[in-house]
Amino acid sequence: MEMNANYTSFVxxxxxxxxxxSDLQPDGSYRGWADLLAGRMAARTEGFRYANLAVRGKLIGQIVDEQVDVAASMRADVVTLVGGLNDTLRPRCDMGRVRGLLEEAVGKLTPSCRQLVLMRSPGRNGPVMERFRPRMEELFGYVDELAARHGALVVDLYGADVLGDQRMWDVDRLHLTAEGHRRVAEAVWQTLGHDAEEDWRALLPSAVRPGWAARRVGDLRFARQYLGPWIGRRLTGRSSGDGRPAKRPELLPYVDPRS
Incomplete structure (x- = not known):
């Protein structure tokens, strides 16, 4: 890895x-760790270019089919690949197929960029996490193996206790809050060899746990607004990303909208 490298592009x-x-912005769009990271990289490098091909709900097979070849053709300095977790959350998951698709993706992306970055994704502490933890850890073990073989960097978000804190997660219990995304951006920034601006692993202050009644109300709201529709999509073979285009499909100069 090139410490403090001057990267000129990111996909x-x-x-x-x-x-x-769920780093929701006032205009209804989502920002997230990748946009935050791109903004910081652009501040260091004139003419910095950024593309974000990610689409919600995608399984690793869809990521390989729809995004990997496009990303490889862009020949960016830095490429981040995070996928496979949606597969592990399905009732039936062929982990052998997931591993094969990840290997295909890494094999295509590694020679196309200066630095490939993989991640051990975070998970919200709770019963759902415990149910799927064995699959997740199998996935992350293979991510580590691929990184070692291909010279990729790994950002270990799963190993950071703070990102398991329920306060870091949106009410849908599936996606990080703005603070969670900010910490992920810092984690990737440091993994790329840049100087730390903060301790992204720092724990949140202690808080009084909500009472039983408040927790049950929250559980019911979650089941009605998020869990039910999610199960419905699984049963009908639909995805929240069906028909949705990539967030930022072209590798173009990036101007931070906050600047």
């Missing part, structure tokens, strides 16, 4: 995590 590949859900 992000993945699903809702990379699209930026």
């Amino acid at each position: 992000a590949v993945g699903d809702s995590f990379t699209e930026g859900m």
Whole structure:
């Protein structure tokens, strides 16, 4: 890895995590860690270019079919690939197929960029996490293996206790808050060899846990607004990303909208 390298371009590949859900902006769009990272990289390099091909709900097979070849053709300095977690959350998941598709993606992306970055994705502490933890850890073990073989960097978000804190997650319990995305951007920034601006692993202050009644109300609201529709899409073979275009499909100069 080139420490403090002057990267001139960045392409992000993945699903809702990379699209930026749920770092919601006033105009109804999502920002997220990849946009935040691009803004920081652009501040260092004139003419910096950025593309974000991520689309919510995508499985690893769809990411390979729809995003990987496009990303490879862009020949960016940095490519991030985060995928496979949606597969592990399905009732039936062929982990052998997931591993094969990840290997295909990494094999195509590695020679097309200066630095490939993979991630061990975070998970919200709770019963759902415990149910799927074995699959997730199998996935992350393979991510580590691929990184070692191909010279990719790995950002270990899964190992950061703070990102398991329920306060870092939106009410849908699937996507990080703005603060969570900000910390992920810092984690990737540091992994790329840049000087730390903060301790992204720092724990949140202690808080009083909501009472039983408040937790049950929250559980019911979650089930009605998010869990039910999510199950419905699974049963009918639909996805929240069906028909949705890539967030930023072309590798173009990036201007931070906050500047």
